[in-house]
């Protein structure tokens with residue numbers, strides 16, 4: 001395993017930001033990672049782990065060690081009549097795991113087809129799409145302490161999953177390398193068609209009782225039609241989380257904006273789509289220099305080619321400030337800001 005110097009990170013982040021890593025290496029086994037911790041970390045004052053680079057915004061050159069995770073593989077570790085337990089190593093491409101499950105007719109993650117990135121980043125923000133979240137099928141993960149090299153198991157409770165949230169984004173931020181993730185999938189899948197877009201697509205395809213393959217195909221079709229492909233237009237998906245506000249604030253806003261989409265939550269809070277708030281502030285399809293908000297989905301901030309990290313971050317902060325001014329809601333970035 002060699003450590004490279006002064007490497008452009010442009011191919012390693014979906015925003016396509018041309019930031020430079022002072023040091024860069026790839027890990028392909030657990031031993032590589034343990035070796036790095038024991039022998040290399042002492043020479044570097046900070047480290048950044050990257051998988052697919054689809055949820056980061058590089059705001060500067062990285063004056064530390066960037067570790068590209070390439071530890072891949074999928075294993076069936078247990079099964080009974082009803083369920084199968086799949087352990088996947090963290091550098092595996094998430095969509096490859098979804099396709100593996102779909103091909104074997106193991107149900108539970110087909111609604112999350114085509115989410116970019118790796119398996120190891122999935123627990124970081126409890127990825128989710130079309131009514132399903134990682135936590136719905138999650139069993140446990142193996143993590144390596146980046147200070148000591150000690151290995152720990154985190155079960156679902158220890159991860160404290162919430163909406164785009166886990167302990168790895170908060171209390172344990174930057175503390176662990178996620179090495180593997182174990183999921184429990186169903187051998188008798190019950191496709192989840194709760195989302196209107198999925199039902200509409202399946203109806204157009206004249207499919208009334210979809211297989212999980214047909215459901216995954218529908219999800220991929222919808223995603224391709226709605227979201228910009230990072231290979232064509234740099235982006236990191238939703239830039240902000242959907243805010244959860246008090247029912248009092250939601251009632252005030254609904255009095256002013258009766259058409260505001262809103263979703264009551266069990267704890268008397270109300271979720272409001274960040275994309276709608278941003279669109280109402282006039283950002284949808286608006287280009288500012290080399291960056292802007294996507295024409296079909298205002299929540300996605302894009303790089304038209306030559307945007308720098310600071311330029312995109314500046315734009316995101318302007319969007320955030322305008323939403324706060326108009327609606328009194330401070331949007332929280334979903335993308336990890338790296339400095």
Ligand SMILES: Cc1cc2nc3c(=O)[nH]c(=O)nc-3n(C[C@H](O)[C@H](O)[C@H](O)COP(=O)(O)OP(=O)(O)OC[C@H]3O[C@@H](n4cnc5c(N)ncnc54)[C@H](O)[C@@H]3O)c2cc1C
Nearest residue numbers: 050051052053054055116117118120121127128178236237
């Ligand atoms: C077009 C597009 C659509 C998207 N749609 C969705 C969606 O529908 N739902 C959704 O939830 N997300 C979505 N995302 C966001 C993104 O795909 C997910 O957050 C994904 O899990 C990121 O994976 P990654 O490997 O690219 O992570 P990276 O961007 O490489 O890393 C993200 C963070 O996790 C850390 N990290 C990565 N791997 C590890 C590891 N093994 N151990 C410890 N820390 C690690 C990094 O240091 C960083 O802080 C979308 C992104 C794009 C570009």
